[in-house]
Amino acid sequence: MDRLPAAFDQSFSGASEDFPALLRRKGLFQRAPDLNASDGGRSFVPTESTTILAFKFSGGVLVAGDRRATAGTTVVYDRADKVLEIDRHSIMAIAGVPATAWEMARVLEHSFQYFRRTQLQEMSVDGKVRALSKLLRDNFGFVMQGVGVVVPIFATYDSSAKPAARLYFYDAMGAQFEVTDYAATGSGSPAVRGILYYENNWGDKPLQKLNEDEAITVALRALDTAAEGDTSTGGVDRGGKIFPLIKTVSREGITTLPEEKIAQVFKRSVA
Amino acid sequence: MIEEPYRWVEAIANRREYIETQLAAGSPIVALGYGGGILFLTVGRARQKLFEIYDRIAMGAIGHPGDIERLRMIAIELASTEGFTRSAADVSLRRLAHYSLSPVLKSAFEQVYGAPFLARLLFAEVGSQPEEDSFLRVDYDGAIATNGAAVSQTRQHFAVLSATKPSAELMESFLKKEHSASATFPDTIKAAIDAWSVGHMALGEDGAKELPNSAAISKHRQEQLAASGIEAAVLERNSGTAIRYRALSDEEVRSSIGG
Numbered sequence: 001m002d003r004l005p006a007a008f009d010q011s012f013s014g015a016s017e018d019f020p021a022l023l024r025r026k027g028l029f030q031r032a033p034d035l036n037a038s039d040g041g042r043s044f045v046p047t048e049s050t051t052i053l054a055f056k057f058s059g060g061v062l063v064a065g066d067r068r069a070t071a072g073t074t075v076v077y078d079r080a081d082k083v084l085e086i087d088r089h090s091i092m093a094i095a096g097v098p099a100t101a102w103e104m105a106r107v108l109e110h111s112f113q114y115f116r117r118t119q120l121q122e123m124s125v126d127g128k129v130r131a132l133s134k135l136l137r138d139n140f141g142f143v144m145q146g147v148g149v150v151v152p153i154f155a156t157y158d159s160s161a162k163p164a165a166r167l168y169f170y171d172a173m174g175a176q177f178e179v180t181d182y183a184a185t186g187s188g189s190p191a192v193r194g195i196l197y198y199e200n201n202w203g204d205k206p207l208q209k210l211n212e213d214e215a216i217t218v219a220l221r222a223l224d225t226a227a228e229g230d231t232s233t234g235g236v237d238r239g240g241k242i243f244p245l246i247k248t249v250s251r252e253g254i255t256t257l258p259e260e261k262i263a264q265v266f267k268r269s270v271a
Numbered sequence: 272m273i274e275e276p277y278r279w280v281e282a283i284a285n286r287r288e289y290i291e292t293q294l295a296a297g298s299p300i301v302a303l304g305y306g307g308g309i310l311f312l313t314v315g316r317a318r319q320k321l322f323e324i325y326d327r328i329a330m331g332a333i334g335h336p337g338d339i340e341r342l343r344m345i346a347i348e349l350a351s352t353e354g355f356t357r358s359a360a361d362v363s364l365r366r367l368a369h370y371s372l373s374p375v376l377k378s379a380f381e382q383v384y385g386a387p388f389l390a391r392l393l394f395a396e397v398g399s400q401p402e403e404d405s406f407l408r409v410d411y412d413g414a415i416a417t418n419g420a421a422v423s424q425t426r427q428h429f430a431v432l433s434a435t436k437p438s439a440e441l442m443e444s445f446l447k448k449e450h451s452a453s454a455t456f457p458d459t460i461k462a463a464i465d466a467w468s469v470g471h472m473a474l475g476e477d478g479a480k481e482l483p484n485s486a487a488i489s490k491h492r493q494e495q496l497a498a499s500g501i502e503a504a505v506l507e508r509n510s511g512t513a514i515r516y517r518a519l520s521d522e523e524v525r526s527s528i529g530g
Contacts, residue, residue: 019355022348028356088512110355113514117323117347 019111020135029107032141032148048095049232051188052082053222054153054167055181055196055207057215060250061155061165063091064219066188066227067242068234069098078234083245087112088253089157090128095186096150096172100142104135104150125158129168129176136174143172151185157249164251181207188226188233195222212248216262217269219246224270236266282383290411293389297333297434299442299470302395304404304428304452305459308508308515309395312463312524314471314499321504323516325350326359327397328367329506331432334390334411342390346372359513364396368407368415377413387411393432397506397515401452406430428452431470438473441482445469460528464501468492501525 023029052065065082068075083093084105092108094101111131115123123131132154142148154168154176168176169183177183181200184192199218200207210218220236223244227235236243243262248255300313300320311321311331322330324346332339349371354362372392380387392409406418408430419426429446433439450462468491472479483491503519510517 019351023352023355026352028352088514106355110351114347114351117325117351118344120319120322 018131019114020107020138022114023107032139032143033145034141048149048151048186050082050095050186051184051192051223051226051230051233052093052095052153052186053182053184053189053192053196053219054091054093054155055183055200055215055218056163056165056167057207057210057212057248059212059215060157060248061091061167062212062215062219062246062248063093063153063155064223064244064246065093066223066234066244067237068232070232073231075234078237078240078242081245083247085109085247085254086128089249091155091247091249091254092132093153093155094150095152095189097148100139100148101150101152104132104139104152107135108132125156125161125166128156129154129166129178133170133174133176136170136172140173153183153185155249157251159251165249184222186233188223188230191226191229192222195225213265215248216246216257216265220244220262220266220270236270238271279383283381286380286383286387287412290387290389291435294334294391294411295434295474297391299431299433299438299467299474300331300333300393301432301442301446301463301466301470302329302331302393302406302430303446303450303454303459303463303466304395304397304401304406305454305456306401306452306508307456307505309397309404309506310456310459310463310503311393311395311505312460312467312501312503314464314467314495314501316499319502321502321518323504323518324367324394325354325362326513327506327515328362328364329395329504329516331393332390333432333434334388338388338390339392342372342376342388342392345375364394364405364407365417368394368409372409373413373415375413376409376411380412391432391434393430395430395506397508399508401428402426404428404452408432429466431466433470434474435478437480438470438478441473441479442466442470445482457527457529460503460524463503464492464496464528465489468495471495496525 020029049070054061054063063083067079069077069080086092086109092105112123139148149172151172152170156166157164167183168178169185170176182196224235227233243259246257298313298315303310311329313320320331322343324330349367350362376388388411391411394407396405398404408416418430429450431439431442446466465488468488472483472491500521501524503524505517506515
């Protein structure tokens with residue numbers, strides 16, 4: 001629903017309108033062009049040149065991403081943040097076109113706040129998951145044009161629900177898949193999925209039993225492995241001392257792990 | 272009839288009287304700046320009167336719930352779109368009130384064939400230091416009162432909202448004596464509840480005309496708190512997150528002043 005009936009436009013705008021709809025009403029947010037029949041035959045090549053991963057561990061959910069941003073075969077930036085905080089208990093990690101992904105994260109962040117402020121209650125986890133799904137669906141016209149594909153992971157912690165830690169990955173059309181243990185997307189993800197599957201089933205302990213240091217170790221090893229075979233994944237830049245970005249979300253909220261801590265674990269159990 | 276200037280003035284005067292009567296029952300609201308942020312407080316039994324507008328801005332309101340809701344939505348929409356298109360740092364209470372709310376209220380008030388807003392709003396925006404806090408009251412006719420926009424004026428670290436002018440004035444003179452920006456949180460809550468009591472005692476035809484003594488205030492406070500709930504919220508100065516608004520529960524407020 002894009003517009004409310006004109007009679008209600010002024011007085012009830014907040015009651016049922018979500019934030020993206022408000023932005024569109026004010027002309028501040030572009031909906032992707034609709035697909036027409038002639039686009040039908042075009043093949044769509046997913047370009048998600050990065051690696052992000054997330055898994056549940058004993059302290060909540062850990063989300064990690066490498067720092068490399070590429071344009072074709074060129075590395076354009078080596079300190080990109082692909083793990084973004086959306087609210088106190090939600091993290092979105094992005095693979096795909098940064099411009100679209102960061103815009104999406106901004107819209108999402110404001111959507112949750114806007115909902116809480118106007119409706120005077122927190123948006124439910126399902127509502128949040130669905131909000132991202134809708135943004136992806138609305139963006140699909142751009143994806144088909146070959147600009148703007150985004151494939152995110154969404155992790156959140158809701159202490160009133162069971163299980164409290166929730167983890168989802170999405171496809172480019174907006175379908176959401178809830179996972180029990182781990183998720184990975186981006187060009188380096190096949191290697192990462194292999195590692196996480198292996199660790200979860202035959203490792204020292206299942207992922208959900210790992211403490212924080214062990215979880216960081218697994219995340220760093222997985223990203224380093226992905227970087228080994230995928231040019232678009234930065235992994236760990238040993239020379240430049242650039243480490244992946246790792247955040248955890250738990251009952252207390254989101255923690256960005258300090259670089260020194262990651263460096264320490266890296267030195268001890270990865271390098 | 273209102274084509275004649277005199278009639279228009281008369282219509283406006285009638286309308287003002289009508290609105291004042293409609294607002295007369297509203298429970299006062301107090302906003303106090305202290306070291307840790309800004310405290311909003313009111314006492315009541317009915318609906319919610321304190322609201323989060325944006326990261327650093329909160330609002331308290333008395334009036335008709337429907338009108339409050341419309342104004343609240345306007346404020347949230349404006350702040351949210353500004354914060355989204357530019358940045359949270361560009362959302363300012365001063366601009367929100369002066370450029371958007373005040374003109375809307377004024378034109379609704381003066382267009383005598385349409386309905387005015389039956390609402391009086393109190394806003395505060397928390398800064399990084401108490402000197403940067405801003406307090407602002409927007410009335411149903413679009414009039415704005417601030418805590419010290421004029422250079423010569425001494426800054427006040429509080430603002431009040433009440434149904435009647437005498438009540439608001441008594442609350443202000445009470446707070447001038449009893450509150451300073453360096454107060455602790457429990458002292459700030461006490462001052463807020465007492466200021467609310469002063470304002471509440473001054474409401475109505477037979478309300479207090481002068482500042483009551485402290486025994487009378489404390490008696491009134493105890494009577495009221497036994498029957499009603501405390502609604503309070505803070506805008507935290509240094510919370511480590513972008514969102515500074517936090518609603519306080521009735522128990523939280525009562526326990527911080529020792530029951």
